[in-house]
Amino acid sequence: MADDEALRALMLALSYVLMKRRRDVTSANAQRRHEVQRRVARRQYFHQRHKRMIMMLIAQTSRPVAELPARPTRVWSNIESTDWWERVVMREFQPSDWLEKFRMTKETFFLLCGKLKPRLTRQDTRLRPALPLEKRVAVALWRLASNVEYRTISSLFGVGRSTVCKCVRDVCHAIVLMLRPLYLRSPSEQELEDAARLFATRWGFPRCVGAVGSLHVPIIAPSSDTQHYWNSRGWLSVVTQGAVNALGQFWDVCAGFPGSTEHSEILQNSTLWARGCERGFLPPLDFMGRPLGHLMLGDAGFPLKRWLMKSHPESLELTAGQRAFNRRLERARAVVDLAFLRLRARWQCLLKRNDCRMDVVPTMIEACCVLHNVCELHGDAFDPRWEEAVRSEESPQPADEVSPASDDPDAQEVRELFCEYFLQQENQQRTLDC
Numbered sequence: 001m002a003d004d005e006a007l008r009a010l011m012l013a014l015s016y017v018l019m020k021r022r023r024d025v026t027s028a029n030a031q032r033r034h035e036v037q038r039r040v041a042r043r044q045y046f047h048q049r050h051k052r053m054i055m056m057l058i059a060q061t062s063r064p065v066a067e068l069p070a071r072p073t074r075v076w077s078n079i080e081s082t083d084w085w086e087r088v089v090m091r092e093f094q095p096s097d098w099l100e101k102f103r104m105t106k107e108t109f110f111l112l113c114g115k116l117k118p119r120l121t122r123q124d125t126r127l128r129p130a131l132p133l134e135k136r137v138a139v140a141l142w143r144l145a146s147n148v149e150y151r152t153i154s155s156l157f158g159v160g161r162s163t164v165c166k167c168v169r170d171v172c173h174a175i176v177l178m179l180r181p182l183y184l185r186s187p188s189e190q191e192l193e194d195a196a197r198l199f200a201t202r203w204g205f206p207r208c209v210g211a212v213g214s215l216h217v218p219i220i221a222p223s224s225d226t227q228h229y230w231n232s233r234g235w236l237s238v239v240t241q242g243a244v245n246a247l248g249q250f251w252d253v254c255a256g257f258p259g260s261t262e263h264s265e266i267l268q269n270s271t272l273w274a275r276g277c278e279r280g281f282l283p284p285l286d287f288m289g290r291p292l293g294h295l296m297l298g299d300a301g302f303p304l305k306r307w308l309m310k311s312h313p314e315s316l317e318l319t320a321g322q323r324a325f326n327r328r329l330e331r332a333r334a335v336v337d338l339a340f341l342r343l344r345a346r347w348q349c350l351l352k353r354n355d356c357r358m359d360v361v362p363t364m365i366e367a368c369c370v371l372h373n374v375c376e377l378h379g380d381a382f383d384p385r386w387e388e389a390v391r392s393e394e395s396p397q398p399a400d401e402v403s404p405a406s407d408d409p410d411a412q413e414v415r416e417l418f419c420e421y422f423l424q425q426e427n428q429q430r431t432l433d434c
Helices: 002-061 083-092 095-102 106-120 133-146 150-157 161-183 189-202 263-268 271-278 320-346 361-377 384-391 409-433
Strands: 208-218 237-244 250-258 285-287 290-292 295-297
Touching: 083 133, 083 150, 095 106, 095 133, 106 133, 106 161, 106 361, 133 150, 133 161, 133 361, 150 161, 161 361, 189 208, 208 250, 208 263, 208 320, 237 263, 237 320, 237 361, 250 263, 250 271, 250 361, 263 271, 290 409, 295 320, 320 361, 320 384, 320 409
Parallel strands: 208 295
Antiparallel strands: 208 237, 237 250, 285 290
């Protein structure tokens, strides 16, 4: 019995020694392979560096300096064809081609380049010339308008794929930094008064300064926290909140929230909420015998506030005044739906699944909203055919709805005032028609 126990202990000891020896040998072999690979890579690096230096010396000494071209020689990089950009686009593109490919007129394109020049200008180096400013902007606009692969744009413009990616990122950042303060900003008091006047005359809703809505932009699966990006429709997205005036131009945008975020939560984290709750938009005026401040219009995904109206839930028990209110509100609030429709139709990177990194997507969305305002303000034509892609999209927009418990009781009184007002208007119109 004692001999068996001793034999078992000896076998365990031998097994442990053999396993440890195998691990040591495996580790030593791995370290040896890593060292060999490191030395090979280092040798290749110095060999290529030495080769480039020799080629540069040959290029500089093989001809007299006076005969050297004014443009630096690109010794170490691949020379891509730029004929399509320099000859076709810059010389042969017709106005319809500029509108179709870049979603704006040639005049607006060069105006945009001029405003971005302080941020995007690059200096030539001895090894390669800088990419022209206009070409960098064109690369980014092509990507935003079509959402085609970097590889396709790379072949088209004669630049590397990494250059395409850098152009998109740099131009979007420059647009948000340089142009958002000019084209997408909080309106002044005079601009709010003009918006309220236009909402009353064009859309038939008085005391309104804007409409707010939300847009889900499809994305590929992020590298982390993927579960937070699934929306209620079952696809991955980021949510953007936008507020527009009566002309469908954005004046407040919050972008980049995960697709599962409730619309009311985004609103409560925006400057729009702070302004509406703290100081309002314009001083109160008399309405139906009571002082009433100006307000905005939203859908069922937002809470009812004194400064934010939404429709009554559809029911057979609605009064005539409540139905009249719902009709007027939905008619006026449609301006934000139309703005998002035109935004996605013009810049289809927001329509198709966006494969950019998650730290770039919010900036890209904001840049598209700024460009939307640029095109609208400068009167660039909108082709109705662009809307076909939006209307036939496979992923319909999620619908959000908040609990009535989050509604402000005081706001119910404001809504009832509007119900009475719109019912009186409809009765007067019927009397005139008769």
